[in-house]
Amino acid sequence: MKRPQRLAIIVLAALFVAAILSAVAPANSHARQYRDLPGARPSAAFPLGTDELGRDRLARLLFATRISLVLAPAAALAATLLAVMVGGMAGYFGGFWDKCAVRAIDLMLSLPWLFLLLAARALLPLNAPPIASLIMTYGLLAVLGWAGPARVIRAGTRKLRESDFILQASAGGCGKLRILWRHLIPNLKPILLAQLWTTIPVFILSEANLGLLGLSASEPFPTWGNLLRDLESPFSLQPEGFAPLAVVMLSVACFKLATPAQEYHT
Amino acid sequence: MKRCLIAIAMLGLAVVSRAAQAPSELRFCLHAEPKTFDPLLVEDASSETIRYLTGGVLIRINRKTQQLTPELAASWKVDLQGRRIRFSLRPNVKFSDSTPFSADDVASTMKRLMDPATHSPAADAFRSSDVPPQITISNPLTVSILFGAPVAGLERLFDQVAITPAKSQQKIPAVLGPYLVAEHKPGAEILLVRNPNYWKVDGTGIRLPYIDRIRLEIQQNRDIELVKFRRGEIDLIDSLDPDTFDELSRQAPRSVVDAGASLESEMIWFNQVPASPIPGYKQNWFQSTAFRRAVSEAINRLDICRIVYRGHARPAEGPVSPANRFWFNASLKPHPHDVASARRRLESEGFRLRGGQLYDREGHAVEFSVITNAGNRNRERIASMLQQDLQTIGMRLNVVTLDFPSLIERITRTFNYESCLLGLTNFDLDPSAQMNVWLSSAANHQWNPNQKQPATPWEAEIDKLMQAQAADPRPEARKRAFDRVQQIVWDEAPFLFLVTKNSLTAISPDVQNAAPVALTPQAFWNIEMLRKPVFTGGTR
Numbered sequence: 001m002k003r004p005q006r007l008a009i010i011v012l013a014a015l016f017v018a019a020i021l022s023a024v025a026p027a028n029s030h031a032r033q034y035r036d037l038p039g040a041r042p043s044a045a046f047p048l049g050t051d052e053l054g055r056d057r058l059a060r061l062l063f064a065t066r067i068s069l070v071l072a073p074a075a076a077l078a079a080t081l082l083a084v085m086v087g088g089m090a091g092y093f094g095g096f097w098d099k100c101a102v103r104a105i106d107l108m109l110s111l112p113w114l115f116l117l118l119a120a121r122a123l124l125p126l127n128a129p130p131i132a133s134l135i136m137t138y139g140l141l142a143v144l145g146w147a148g149p150a151r152v153i154r155a156g157t158r159k160l161r162e163s164d165f166i167l168q169a170s171a172g173g174c175g176k177l178r179i180l181w182r183h184l185i186p187n188l189k190p191i192l193l194a195q196l197w198t199t200i201p202v203f204i205l206s207e208a209n210l211g212l213l214g215l216s217a218s219e220p221f222p223t224w225g226n227l228l229r230d231l232e233s234p235f236s237l238q239p240e241g242f243a244p245l246a247v248v249m250l251s252v253a254c255f256k257l258a259t260p261a262q263e264y265h266t
Numbered sequence: 267m268k269r270c271l272i273a274i275a276m277l278g279l280a281v282v283s284r285a286a287q288a289p290s291e292l293r294f295c296l297h298a299e300p301k302t303f304d305p306l307l308v309e310d311a312s313s314e315t316i317r318y319l320t321g322g323v324l325i326r327i328n329r330k331t332q333q334l335t336p337e338l339a340a341s342w343k344v345d346l347q348g349r350r351i352r353f354s355l356r357p358n359v360k361f362s363d364s365t366p367f368s369a370d371d372v373a374s375t376m377k378r379l380m381d382p383a384t385h386s387p388a389a390d391a392f393r394s395s396d397v398p399p400q401i402t403i404s405n406p407l408t409v410s411i412l413f414g415a416p417v418a419g420l421e422r423l424f425d426q427v428a429i430t431p432a433k434s435q436q437k438i439p440a441v442l443g444p445y446l447v448a449e450h451k452p453g454a455e456i457l458l459v460r461n462p463n464y465w466k467v468d469g470t471g472i473r474l475p476y477i478d479r480i481r482l483e484i485q486q487n488r489d490i491e492l493v494k495f496r497r498g499e500i501d502l503i504d505s506l507d508p509d510t511f512d513e514l515s516r517q518a519p520r521s522v523v524d525a526g527a528s529l530e531s532e533m534i535w536f537n538q539v540p541a542s543p544i545p546g547y548k549q550n551w552f553q554s555t556a557f558r559r560a561v562s563e564a565i566n567r568l569d570i571c572r573i574v575y576r577g578h579a580r581p582a583e584g585p586v587s588p589a590n591r592f593w594f595n596a597s598l599k600p601h602p603h604d605v606a607s608a609r610r611r612l613e614s615e616g617f618r619l620r621g622g623q624l625y626d627r628e629g630h631a632v633e634f635s636v637i638t639n640a641g642n643r644n645r646e647r648i649a650s651m652l653q654q655d656l657q658t659i660g661m662r663l664n665v666v667t668l669d670f671p672s673l674i675e676r677i678t679r680t681f682n683y684e685s686c687l688l689g690l691t692n693f694d695l696d697p698s699a700q701m702n703v704w705l706s707s708a709a710n711h712q713w714n715p716n717q718k719q720p721a722t723p724w725e726a727e728i729d730k731l732m733q734a735q736a737a738d739p740r741p742e743a744r745k746r747a748f749d750r751v752q753q754i755v756w757d758e759a760p761f762l763f764l765v766t767k768n769s770l771t772a773i774s775p776d777v778q779n780a781a782p783v784a785l786t787p788q789a790f791w792n793i794e795m796l797r798k799p800v801f802t803g804g805t806r
Contacts, residue, residue, distance in 0.1 A: 033654050038573045053573060053650055122672035126635040126683060127664050214640035219650040219665040229643070232489075 008257035012069070015251060019066035028056035030063040031220035041238065048240045051230070060222035061244055067217075068204055068224050068251070071138040076199035078142035080149055080192060087150035088188070091157025092180060101154065108147035114209065116144060121215055130221035137216065141203050149195035156191045160184055190260060197259035201252040208248060224248050288800045289478035292777065293500045294790075295485040299453060303438050305428035306379050306386045312484075318787055319458055319480060321428025322442025324353055324372065325421055329783045329791035332591050332695065334421060338367065338429060338442060338465075348416035348739030351424075355407040360463040361431050361440035369409035373401045374432035376411055388426045391699065392417055394736075418736040418744065419696035444475040444794050456482040466794060475794040495521075501777050501798065502789045506770040507644070508576040520775045523782040523789075524578055527589040528769035530691045531582045532648060533761045534636065538714040538721070542681035547630050552684070556611040558759040562601040563608040564659045565652060570765050574647045578770055582763035584752045585703075589769070589784035590695050593745065595752040601759070608659050624660030633662040637676060638687040640667035648764065649687055677712065686712070690761075693786065697735060697748045704732045704751060713760045724758050 028046070034054035042049045048057035090101030120140050124133055160166060161184070169179050204224065210216045211225015212232075227244035230237060300312040305321045308314050324339035336342070339353040359367040379389050380399055392399070397414030404410070417423070431440050438447050444466070445458035458480040466474040483500065485491050492510060494500045496517075506514070506522070515522045536552035537544060551557045567581035580588075581600035588594045609619070616627035624632040636652065638645045649665040656663045668676070676683045692700065702708045706717040706725045720726035728751050735747035755761065771782040771789040778797040782788045790796065 031654075033651065035569050035573060053647055118669050118672075122668055126637065126666050127633065129664070213669075214642075214646060214667045215669065218667060219646060220653060232643070 004257050005260075008254035011250065012254045012258065015065055015247070016069050019062050019069060022059065022062035023066060026059060028059040030055065030059045030222055032056075042240050048243050049238065055220070057240065057243065061227060061247060064222040064224045064227055064244070065247060065251075067134065067221075068207065071134065072200050072203045072207070073196075075138040075142040075145070075203050076196055078139070079145040079199055079203075080196045082142070082146035083149035083153050083195065084185075084188075084192060086146065087153030088157050088180070088184070090150075091154040092161055092176075092184060094158070094161075098154075101150070105147045105150050105154075108144065109151075111144070113144055113206070117141075117206075117210060118213075118215060121210075130217045130219075134217040134221065134223065137207065137210065138203065141206055145199060145203065145206075149199060152195060153188065153191060156188055157184060160187055193260050197255060201255040204248065204252060204255070290476070290798045290800050291479040291481055292477045292502075292790075292796065292798055293481045293483065294502045294504070295483045295491045295494070295500055296456070297484075297486055297488070297491075299484055300456070303447060303450075305430060306375070306384060306388060308426075309387045315482070315787060316447070316456070316458075317428050318443075319445045319790075319793060320441045320443040320447060320461075322359075322367075323425055323428055324355075325424040327422060327425045327695070327785075329785040329787075330781065332785070334425075339424075342421060344420055344739065346412070348418070348420055348737075349414075350410055350412045351420055352410040353408070355409070356465065357407055359442065359465045361434075361442055362446045362461045362463055363431075363434070363440035364463060365431060365433070365440065367429070367442060368406040369403040370406075370432045371429050372409045373403055375427065375429045376401055378430070379427060388423075391423050391426075391694075392420075394418075416737050416739055418698040418738070420739075422694075422696055445480055448479075453484055455484060458482065464794075468795075476797045477793075480793075495772055495774075498774065501774040502780075503772040504787055504789045506772055508574075508578045508768075508770065511578060511770040511772075512576050514772055518775075522770070522772050523780075525769040525771065525782045525784050525788060527580060527587050527766045528784045528788075529587050529589055529693070529695075530689055531585075531587060531766045532645065532687070532689050532764045533582070534652070534685055534687045534764065535713045535761045536685045537681060537683055538760070539681040540714075540721075542683075544682075544684055547626060547628055548634060548684060551626065551632065551634075554615055555758050556615045557617075558762065559601070560608040560611040560659060561656065561661070562759050562762045563604045563611070564661075565601075565655050565762070565764065566603045567600055567764055568603065569655075570648055570651055574644050574651070575765065575767060578768040579765040580768075582766045584756050584763055585690070585692075585700070585761065586697075586748075586752060587692070587766045587784075589766075590692065592741075593695060593697055593748055595749045597749075598752060598756050601756075601762070605658050612659065619660045622657075622660055623662070631662070632660065633664070634684040635664040635666050636685045636687050637666045637668055637673055637683050639670045639673050645687055645689075652687075678709070678715075690763075695785075697732070697744070697751070701732055701736060704728050722758075724754050728754055 032055065034050060036054065037050050038052055038054040040046055040050040040054070046056050046058065048061065051057055051060065086101050086104065090098040117140055121137065124136055128136070166179060166183060169183055207216055207223060208225040208228055211223050212229055214229070216223045216225040224244060224247070228248065230241050231245060296312040296315060298310065298312050300316050301310045302308060302313050303316060305317045308317050322338050324337060325342065326335050326337045328335045338356055338359060340356045341354045343352045344350070353372065355367070355369060355372070361367060376399065378384050379386050380392065392413065394417045395414030399414070400412040402410045402412070429442055434440050441461060444461055444464050446461050447456060448459040449457040460475055460478050464474060468474055491500065491503060495503055511522055511524070536558060538549070538552050540549070571577065571579040571581060583598040583600050584595065586594045612624065617632065618625050626632060636649055638649055646667060653663045653665060677686055702710045705711060706720040706729055709715050711717070714721055720729055731747045731751050735744040738744050738747070769782065769784040769788050773780045773782060773789050776798055779792065779795045780789065781792065783791055785791065
């Protein structure tokens with residue numbers, strides 16, 4: 001592991017620990033409105049000041065970090081598993097399965113994600129708690145986001161299928177499922193990891209896009225996307241208002257740096 | 267030295283002469299392409315702006331005094347119980363193409379307006395009966411219009427009717443207003459130039475308007491509009507949000523004006539549609555006046571004004587803003603913020619508070635959702651404040667932001683929602699324009715639209731009062747009836763009116779005679795009187 005990769009993982013771990021610690025011993029609630037202190041500047045009580053409704057910016061940022069650092073990787077994992085099922089099957093079995101999978105991948109990639117997400121969100125039950133609606137949003141991202149990784153996994157599987165060691169295993173009498181389980185999947189691991197790591201920041205940014213449109217988790221639940229909406233009026237924002245942007249940029253950069261790039265090309 | 271002075275004097279004269287020739291230009295943004303240049307088909311804000319700047323009307327509502335002022339009609343008289351209006355037209359008035367204005371033009375405009383094939387949105391208010399109006403031209407300067415039934419506030423409706431020429435065959439017909447459309451670059455800008463034949467002159471005999479040209483840039487992005495205003499590339503912004511207003515007021519206090527209460531308010535209502543797919547026990551809550559009043563009393567409106575609108579709003583009294591001077595019921599006060607009273611009301615209805623959570627008589631925890639449109643920061647902030655306020659009486663509120671089409675679908679077709687937070691804007695001062703909201707049979711009777719019979723006695727009373735005021739030509743009698751409607755709405759709280767927003771505008775200090783008001787168009791209602799000095803020889 002190279003030094004930047006190591007550093008990125010340390011930063012992500014530090015962010016995660018800070019977010020978890022804030023849940024264990026919160027200084028302030030993320031939802032409570034201190035109405036006498038709207039838009040307060042940083043102080044000992046509120047290290048990042050308060051937002052326009054008097055809510056503690058730091059508490060909200062840590063809460064949002066916790067959400068994103070748990071749900072985005074979970075959704076990315078689900079999307080990668082779906083991609084393995086579709087891409088792996090298409091690449092390994094070929095023929096009819098391959099054609100079906102390629103069509104499905106093309107279809108998914110041609111869909112307008114944002115509009116689908118908007119339509120799906122409009123169908124959610126109105127009294128769903130904010131955390132449930134957020135889980136459903138990330139679930140939708142997983143359901144819609146498997147196609148890109150599936151294409152890469154399919155290509156990798158096809159390449160492996162034609163390799164000498166698979167031919168040898170097949171000639172030695174190994175069954176298809178055994179080849180898949182013992183030989184293909186272990187050799188696909190670098191690709192799967194790379195896909196997982198690259199999908200996480202994509203999902204983080206997708207949620208941020210929804211949040212910017214006001215369609216992420218509902219009030220009073222903070223997410224990175226919701227917090228970034230303060231940047232709509234950047235001229236009136238105090239320096240501490242840019243903290244969510246800094247955290248999102250740092251996290252996305254760390255996820256990119258942490259991606260096992262050199263192993264991806266094996 | 268003498269030669270030098272002469273040279274400076276010559277240079278000065280040259281600059282003055284250049285300034286005299288250079289046209290003065292007012293620039294501002296439209297937020298969308300106008301859908302039409304036909305003044306009778308106007309239904310969007312951009313087309314409305316063009317109509318206001320180019321259209322000549324018989325009677326104008328003065329946006330500052332809210333009184334009627336004679337324009338193309340030198341005088342008028344309403345008789346036959348509000349069925350007939352008789353206009354005496356101003357003599358020697360010409361259209362922008364120099365054709366003379368006469369009673370024929372008024373008759374032709376009214377015929378086209380009332381023709382069902384025209385589909386004019388402005389015509390609906392005139393349609394008091396199925397009988398088409400009879401138009402009689404007594405002489406070239408006298409015309410009378412007789413309607414089949416009394417039309418409420420008849421003369422005020424003519425503020426929206428720009429007279430078009432009877433014989434024009436042009437795509438953009440000649441106009442009688444202060445400006446005419448000279449150039450239109452779709453999606454980019456519209457250039458208006460002063461109408462050389464405009465009939466008005468100022469006190470010293472100078473023909474109005476003072477400003478030669480108006481350049482309207484089509485710009486959807488409000489941030490870009492703000493940047494352009496800051497750079498001096500545009501001269502005014504007609505409607506500002508409170509955040510931007512405060513930011514501009516810090517940077518250039520002379521360029522912003524808070525004209526006080528506007529006609530826009532924010533409100534919340536509960537779904538009382540019997541056929542809606544919400545549980546019966548929730549319908550019982552929403553149909554209870556005590557429940558609605560308790561919710562209203564738990565809301566801290568002053569906090570919303572102070573925090574969300576930064577003081578540029580006031581707690582709303584009811585459906586009519588105090589900006590509407592004649593129709594506002596001054597005896598009403600906003601519902602008080604009184605948590606103890608709210609709890610008493612709920613207890614009287616069998617609700618019980620246990621462990622900070624409110625339960626109804628049957629033991630259901632009181633939890634409901636409020637929908638609002640995504641992307642409107644102020645509404646989202648209000649919803650968040652409502653959440654905290656309602657917690658004080660043990661209610662749990664779930665805020666749901668939806669894209670606008672989904673929201674409209676829910677409140678008008680499927681009725682699959684529990685409560686809704688939206689804004690109300692009364693463009694028209696007259697209560698007859700609100701018939702489609704207050705009549706129980708109306709489609710915009712949001713809490714329970716399209717009723718065959720009024721669901722409650724108080725809705726039946728509102729129906730009667732609204733119909734009575736619409737049929738009565740006496741302003742005082744109409745006012746009494748509409749005051750009672752406002753009182754019933756205050757008592758029964760089908761809509762919980764939250765705040766009335768202030769009218770916030772930005773206008774360059776270079777523009778003289780500007781006096782922004784609460785009614786639209788706030789900043790340029792007196793466009794003929796605005797002046798803007800011409801700067802030459804470089805940028806300012």
